Each structure stands twice: as structure tokens, then as C-alpha cells.
Amino acid sequence: MSTTITSQLNKSLELLSDKLGTQDTKILLLALVEITLKEIDTLDTFSQRIKEAYASLAAANSKSKSKKNTSASSANAGTFDFHPLKVINKVDYEITPGAAPDLNKLVTMYGMEQLPAALERYRKPRLLEAVSQIEKEYPSHKLAGKSKATIETIIAFLVEHAKNQ
Secondary structure (H helix, E strand, C coil): CCHHHHHHHHHHHHHHHHHHCCCCHHHHHHHHHHHHHHHCCCCHHHHHHHHHHHHHHHHHHHHHHHCCCCHHHHHHHCCCCCCCCCCCCCHHHCCCCCCCCCHHHHHHHHHHHHHHHHHCCCCHHHHHHHHHHHHHHCCCCCCCCHHHCCHHHHHHHHHHHHHCC
16 A cells, blocks of 8 residues: 555544544444445445545546655655654554654654654644643743644654654
8 A cells, every 4th residue: 555545544544533533543444344344235325435436546546656756745745655664563662643643653663864754644633732742741842832833843843852852
């Protein structure tokens, strides 16, 4: 599965998880598939809408694969190709897209160079949760204008904090 598709899947699952008030996106995905299997035979329009959405996403994916990847612009466009520095088989190192980013885990897995791109996969509310955690642990580290901060500003703050750890 391409990085763009994976990123889009994670974002969509996170949005749905937020709307439904669930926490585990893997269980949510399984629930969606099981319900789809049951409903697909009873609702003709449901099957057709899935096929149309699939065709649209497949076309968009094939277009993105044909574009040439560039290192800096690809990271900003959400097509960054991650290369884990370390494979960690412990449950406590599982990264949950629906939770606030854990800088230590992300740095351990991807390193400082890939940290900004890894953080771009999180939505603003989750990034702000990470900022709040840092501000609680380190009262001298504050993000100025937090309520109006852009995602880029928040990511820069988080990266700077990770560098100083």
C-alpha cells in the first residue's frame, strides 16, 4: 500500500474514530469491514457507492504513483516514504494515529530527520495535545499563540523540543 493511501486511510479512520468516539482504529476498521460484508447484499446502492469510491481512489492513486517523488516537496505533500530506523516488537511502541503523537517513539522509530514528516500525518488537535503535554512537563517550554498556531508552527515547536531532549 502506498504511503499516500496509508496516510489517507489513517486520516479517514481518525476522523471516523473521533466522530464515533472510538479509540482503537484497527478494531474500527474490522467493524467497518464486517458490517460492509453484511450490508452489501441487502443495499444495492451501497455496493455501487463503494465501487465508485474505489474507482475514484484507484485513479487518484495511479496518478500520484506516476508523479516523480522529490524529497522536500514530497514530505510536505504527504507522500513521504518512511524508512523505520528500528523495528520494535513491543506493544507499548505501537503508534496509534488517533492519539497525540509520542515524540520519543517517533524519534526512536524514524529519527530526527523524518520527524517533521511523521508529525504531518497527525491532525491539529492531536498535535496540540502533544504541545499541552510538553507544556505540563516543561513549564518553561510554551508555544506562543497556541490557539492560532498553524500546523507548521506546531510541528516546528515539537521538533525543536525533541531536538533539545
